[in-house]
Amino acid sequence: MRIILLGPPGCGKGTQGDLIQGKYGFPRISSGDLLRDSVQRGTPLGLQAEAFMNQGELVSDDVVVGMIQERIGREDCQGGFILDGFPRTVHQAERLLEIDHGRDEIVLDIRVDDQAIIERLSARRICSGCGSIHTLREAAAKEPGACHACGGSLIQRDDDKSEVIQRRLKVYRTQTTPLEKYYREKNVYHAVEGQGRIEEIFARIEAVLERSVPGLALKAEASAKR
Ligand code: AP5
Numbered sequence: 001m002r003i004i005l006l007g008p009p010g011c012g013k014g015t016q017g018d019l020i021q022g023k024y025g026f027p028r029i030s031s032g033d034l035l036r037d038s039v040q041r042g043t044p045l046g047l048q049a050e051a052f053m054n055q056g057e058l059v060s061d062d063v064v065v066g067m068i069q070e071r072i073g074r075e076d077c078q079g080g081f082i083l084d085g086f087p088r089t090v091h092q093a094e095r096l097l098e099i100d101h102g103r104d105e106i107v108l109d110i111r112v113d114d115q116a117i118i119e120r121l122s123a124r125r126i127c128s129g130c131g132s133i134h135t136l137r138e139a140a141a142k143e144p145g146a147c148h149a150c151g152g153s154l155i156q157r158d159d160d161k162s163e164v165i166q167r168r169l170k171v172y173r174t175q176t177t178p179l180e181k182y183y184r185e186k187n188v189y190h191a192v193e194g195q196g197r198i199e200e201i202f203a204r205i206e207a208v209l210e211r212s213v214p215g216l217a218l219k220a221e222a223s224a225k226r
């Protein structure tokens with residue numbers, strides 16, 4: 001099974017993807033996290049991607065497809081995986097079919113309005129140690145600036161500045177929203193209301209997944225026993 005998380009910047013793809021991974025055991029593959037890791041390590045791919053990311057533009061399809069192909073070719077993805085932030089163009093979706101053909105897929109489009117997105121992204125902090133996702137309020141309530149999971153310092157992503165957020169939203173509308181029609185026509189598309197509490201949204205996602213994917217509830221039970 002291939003679970004694709006669609007939705008604008010800050011809609012909760014990472015947050016919900018982690019919950020799906022925790023419940024059903026599929027690894028979450030985030031194209032943004034893979035790119036940020038390459039930037040941090042200063043690899044040739046990272047050097048190529050950094051300027052695009054900091055301006056809120058998409059990195060080239062070839063670079064991203066190659067990176068995803070390498071990641072989903074690994075052992076832990078054999079039984080299925082969650083894609084967070086990929087594909088982001090119709091061309092990427094077509095390439096995905098070539099590099100991972102024959103696998104069932106389901107698309108969850110997390111819908112959130114622009115105002116909530118701006119609020120969420122301005123308040124987001126990421127752990128520099130384990131990469132976990134936090135909010136400013138949460139961070140302030142705990143030991144200031146420290147991750148509750150690993151104690152690492154919490155930092156703001158370079159692309160979470162207000163002018164870059166606006167650009168990312170615009171890029172999403174022009175380049176990624178055509179995927180809704182593409183996946184609707186394949187009958188694998190599900191819109192999920194993304195406003196409300198994190199647990200409420202996850203309950204909506206669980207309902208869609210367990211209704212649409214045979215055997216998934218059993219997989220969750222097996223995963224819980226492990
Ligand atoms: P990427 O890292 O994928 O960024 P994005 O799509 O803009 O999405 P975000 O990670 O910002 O948000 P999210 O939906 O994961 O939300 P989160 O769970 O963190 O991509 C970054 C860049 O990399 C792109 O701009 C591009 O340059 C490049 N790139 C990546 N993939 C590419 C591709 N396929 N092709 C080309 N280029 C690519 O939640 C956000 C915040 O809200 C958090 O603080 C969270 O705690 C909080 N929150 C979550 N849910 C709720 C809730 N229900 N209520 C209140 N707060 C909430």
Ligand code: MG
Pocket residue numbers: 013014030032084
């Ligand atoms: Mg994310």
